[in-house]
Amino acid sequence: MNATVQIQEELQMTATLQAQQTVVETLNREQANALVAYLNYKKYHWLTYGPLFRDLHLLFEEQGNAVFAMIDELAERSLMLDGSPVADPADYLPTATLRPSTGQLSVRDMLGEAVASHELIIQEMHQDAELAAEAGDIGTADLYTRLVQTHQKHRWFLKELLKKGDGLVS
Numbered sequence: 001m002n003a004t005v006q007i008q009e010e011l012q013m014t015a016t017l018q019a020q021q022t023v024v025e026t027l028n029r030e031q032a033n034a035l036v037a038y039l040n041y042k043k044y045h046w047l048t049y050g051p052l053f054r055d056l057h058l059l060f061e062e063q064g065n066a067v068f069a070m071i072d073e074l075a076e077r078s079l080m081l082d083g084s085p086v087a088d089p090a091d092y093l094p095t096a097t098l099r100p101s102t103g104q105l106s107v108r109d110m111l112g113e114a115v116a117s118h119e120l121i122i123q124e125m126h127q128d129a130e131l132a133a134e135a136g137d138i139g140t141a142d143l144y145t146r147l148v149q150t151h152q153k154h155r156w157f158l159k160e161l162l163k164k165g166d167g168l169v170s
């Protein structure tokens with residue numbers, strides 16, 4: 001192998017490793033966001049009230065559990081790429097782009113906040129799936145493509161609850 005070919009191959013290998021590291025960074029952020037989304041859901045699960053209490057209490061738990069399951073999938077995907085998942089509990093908040101819910105909220109505000117959280121995650125997952133596909137990482141792109149559908153389903157359920165004008169409770 002001549003020196004030029006060797007340099008080209010080394011550059012290619014460096015570029016591949018850099019692309020993989022960038023994908024792992026998206027996985028870290030998505031993992032951190034999944035934990036924040038889960039904790040927010042537990043808050044709504046506990047603090048919801050009113051005529052829709054039972055439905056909302058159960059829905060927040062169900063959707064929270066689905067988001068919780070994503071944490072492990074995202075972390076283990078990082079390991080499959082020889083990357084490091086977010087492991088130290090203290091690293092979650094600084095890595096997340098989703099903000100933890102704060103203070104007393106009306107039920108409508110809880111629902112609105114949950115919809116906004118899904119909007120953020122859905123938008124980021126689209127960008128991250130594209131980035132993974134461009135890096136040739138179809139596995140991570142597929143993971144995002146699959147998980148985003150759950151977020152879209154959650155957003156749909158929450159948005160239906162926010163609709164007014166049925167004369168029943170709003």
Ligand SMILES: [Fe+2]
Nearest residue numbers: 045046057061
């Ligand atoms: Fe519970």
